Amino acid sequence: MAGFLQLASLGLGLWLVRRALYVYKAIRNIRGIPVYISLIEPSSICSAFFPKGTWNPRITHAWDHQERYDEMGAEAILFVPLFFGVAVVHSGSPELNRQLYTDIKTWPKPARALNLNFMGENLLTLNGEDWRKHRKITAPAFDSQIYADVWKVTTNLYCQMMNSEAWKSGDQHYFDNFNDITTRLALLVIAACGFNMNVPWDGPFLREGFEEPLDSVIVRVCKVLLPRIVFPDWIWKAPIKGVRELQRSFLEMQRFLDLEIEAKRKELSLEKEHDTAESKNLFSRVVLASQTEGAKGLTHEEIRGNLFIYLFAGHETTAHTLVTALALLAAYQDEQERVYRHIMSVAGDRDMEYADYSDLTPVLHCFYEALRLYPLATNSLRIAAEDTSITAPGLTKDGNNTVFIGKGFEVIVDMVGSTRNARNFPDPIAFKPRRWESADTAVMENFMAFSAGPRLCLGRKFSTVESVCFLSNVLRDWRFDAKLEEGETATLWLERVMKPDIGVTLKIDNTPLLVTRR
Numbered sequence: 001m002a003g004f005l006q007l008a009s010l011g012l013g014l015w016l017v018r019r020a021l022y023v024y025k026a027i028r029n030i031r032g033i034p035v036y037i038s039l040i041e042p043s044s045i046c047s048a049f050f051p052k053g054t055w056n057p058r059i060t061h062a063w064d065h066q067e068r069y070d071e072m073g074a075e076a077i078l079f080v081p082l083f084f085g086v087a088v089v090h091s092g093s094p095e096l097n098r099q100l101y102t103d104i105k106t107w108p109k110p111a112r113a114l115n116l117n118f119m120g121e122n123l124l125t126l127n128g129e130d131w132r133k134h135r136k137i138t139a140p141a142f143d144s145q146i147y148a149d150v151w152k153v154t155t156n157l158y159c160q161m162m163n164s165e166a167w168k169s170g171d172q173h174y175f176d177n178f179n180d181i182t183t184r185l186a187l188l189v190i191a192a193c194g195f196n197m198n199v200p201w202d203g204p205f206l207r208e209g210f211e212e213p214l215d216s217v218i219v220r221v222c223k224v225l226l227p228r229i230v231f232p233d234w235i236w237k238a239p240i241k242g243v244r245e246l247q248r249s250f251l252e253m254q255r256f257l258d259l260e261i262e263a264k265r266k267e268l269s270l271e272k273e274h275d276t277a278e279s280k281n282l283f284s285r286v287v288l289a290s291q292t293e294g295a296k297g298l299t300h301e302e303i304r305g306n307l308f309i310y311l312f313a314g315h316e317t318t319a320h321t322l323v324t325a326l327a328l329l330a331a332y333q334d335e336q337e338r339v340y341r342h343i344m345s346v347a348g349d350r351d352m353e354y355a356d357y358s359d360l361t362p363v364l365h366c367f368y369e370a371l372r373l374y375p376l377a378t379n380s381l382r383i384a385a386e387d388t389s390i391t392a393p394g395l396t397k398d399g400n401n402t403v404f405i406g407k408g409f410e411v412i413v414d415m416v417g418s419t420r421n422a423r424n425f426p427d428p429i430a431f432k433p434r435r436w437e438s439a440d441t442a443v444m445e446n447f448m449a450f451s452a453g454p455r456l457c458l459g460r461k462f463s464t465v466e467s468v469c470f471l472s473n474v475l476r477d478w479r480f481d482a483k484l485e486e487g488e489t490a491t492l493w494l495e496r497v498m499k500p501d502i503g504v505t506l507k508i509d510n511t512p513l514l515v516t517r518r
């Protein structure tokens with residue numbers, strides 16, 4: 001026993017020395033940034049270990065970021081964890097973050113940020129030449145043809161929704177979780193424009209050979225993405241009932257994508273003319289482009305990886321921003337009235353078309369403003385590939401504004417800090433869609449909720465076209481209100497219902513909305 005205790009104390013001692021050396025090295029190699037000593041690393045990686053509702057360093061940090069930055073007198077903070085995790089700079093500086101996003105050679109993604117690859121490597125999980133190859137093959141699929149299609153499909157789904165039980169009769173409806181509606185919409189839009197699967201609004205997403213509707217499988221898979229990323233593969237093979245069921249959903253999704261890719265490959269190899277309506281969807285285009293590249297094309301697994309990312313990135317993000325925008329408009333009635341009048345001035349009672357998109361800019365501004373306040377992708381990790389220094393306004397206490405980051409150390413883009421940065425977005429907590437009318441290009445340049453630089457979100461316009469189309473239609477036909485409790489103001493209502501949950505993305509679930517026919 002005494003021997004064991006001695007051995008344990010020796011092990012602990014060595015570990016403490018190693019940790020102390022690491023802390024020393026971090027502080028020596030990252031200079032100019034105020035240091036905050038924490039017990040463990042305040043990142044999403046650790047937050048996965050904290051049950052919902054308990055103290056969560058990541059959420060605390062993301063939400064109270066402004067206070068934390070103000071306290072430290074700088075827009076970037078070096079968090080040094082004493083006991084567990086990696087020393088990492090959290091940056092709420094839009095200018096610094098833009099440099100990280102733009103200079104992808106100096107600032108690649110670190111290995112631990114590249115783990116969304118269990119369905120195959122993809123654009124999100126690669127760096128360097130491999131990433132370039134994927135981007136070259138997949139990016140051309142996002143063009144004006146796809147966007148026109150997104151508009152058409154969204155309009156069609158909106159009309160079906162209006163004819164559904166929940167909407168067609170009565171002039172007022174209360175939805176206790178409007179997220180269900182926007183999630184269904186975004187999923188069906190990506191299914192149609194991405195995979196040519198035209199699923200009816202009220203119908204299940206059935207596929208031959210699959211027992212369960214695929215929409216349930218996809219939604220379940222997206223819900224458990226964070227634990228799937230954080231925990232190692234062997235855990236997912238454990239003979240535990242709940243784990244097995246989750247793993248089965250992942251395998252079903254993989255089987256679905258495999259079958260689709262094989263079928264598409266066969267179909268494309270038989271067709272001489274590829275310019276059919278079918279070949280205009282994202283899926284066909286990625287398979288076709290890959291086939292055209294021959295040996296330089298993507299492998300089966302890589303195609304599957306990218307398609308999975310479209311399904312995941314292509315619906316949750318848009319769905320949550322849409323519901324956030326509607327909740328904010330419900331709280332800010334004057335803004336809703338203004339945007340309603342604008343939609344009427346553009347379209348009156350006629351059907352809106354993709355050609356109207358550019359005239360509906362105030363609707364787009366509401367979407368941007370909602371995304372600015374609640375940016376979906378809360379954090380992006382980058383690692384210094386070499387010793388480097390960065391200069392940006394507001395970075396350091398002494399006003400020198402230049403910091404040094406040693407090779408191998410990480411910076412996390414604190415998206416909430418960045419999009420709520422008061423220097424760039426005055427009165428940052430207020431919902432002010434009109435701030436986007438500013439002629440100052442810095443407003444747009446410093447807005448990085450869709451990332452920036454060469455790795456700018458590939459689905460940005462896909463998402464804005466879908467959103468402007470849906471918001472314009474629904475706001476023209478319905479007024480959105482907050483159902484206030486006695487004595488509650490709209491601001492208090494917002495505080496009550498807009499409770500962010502930060503996992504792989506930031507989500508606000510269970511948003512209650514009252515709609516009244518106009």
Ligand code: HEM
Binds near residue numbers: 123315317455458459
């Ligand atoms: C509100 C909607 C959306 C938001 C806020 C958003 C945000 C982002 C962000 C921040 C990144 C960079 C992530 C990083 O580098 O760590 C990204 C990348 C990406 N997004 Fe989106 N996204 C949205 C919608 C979409 C849609 C609809 C699609 C596809 C249909 C999509 C596909 C992608 C892809 C493929 C990448 C990887 C690009 C690359 O690394 O080259 N996104 N997105």
